[in-house]
Amino acid sequence: MPPELSGEAARKATAEFEREQRRREAERRKEEAARQKERARRDKLVTKAQAALDKAQREHDRKTLTCDEVPRSTARRSAA
Template sequence: MPRKLKTYQTSLGFFDQAIAAPSMKAALEAWGADSNLFHQGVATETDDPEIVAATMAKPGVVLRRPVGSDGPFKESAELPTDLAGHDARRPGKVRAKSRPKKHPPRKSDDKTDRKAALAFEREQARRDSERRKEEAAREKERERREKVVAKAQAALDKARREHEGKVSALEAERAALDERAEAEETRWEKQKAKLDGALRRARE
């Protein structure tokens, strides 16, 4: 049987966020939090009837409003108009009101609760599906990049082998030329010595 939903609220970046979820863990996963915001005191369960009504109308959907405002929570919220003094790098504590109101407990309706819980499960399944698609797309892009890199590396390796082969051939040709030049120099020295001797004898 689906678990009964509760409404959780936090403040992250430029937005207050709220969600109807069956547990704190589920809320943290939906918020994409990488730490326990509840233990840090920056997230809490709320019984504010307006927030509860908004989240229960869209179970599992993260609703937002500009941080520090008292406006309604919506799927799409505009940035706050006054960002002075707000540090978007750190999650802010859920703003406490000077005179907290005690809200009457929400009337429990098993049929409504089951419907909301099932809606949450559908939204969670949709979110998980989107996450899997994104992961698959990232994996596909990673494989594409690896193929491009491998192709470029193969082309570089081939060009290097061709270059090294040509250099080796040129060095072999140079060695052969050096050997021929040395042989020619030796032949010339012998011939020159012989001709010099003949010239001296002719002058005597």
């Protein structure tokens, strides 16, 4: 069995325990904030990349439609 603590020693131990709990909680909040910031940064990059991909797809579709509108015979004559 552990030795009995005096009142003052128990108060000091309790205070130290509570300080350590507060420190750990503050560290946890800090880490969570950093994770959220990183998540937001990644989401912004994904959105930007998706917008660029969508734009490139629209441009490709536009060019493909333009090429399909030109009759093949006209394209052959102009190439000759």
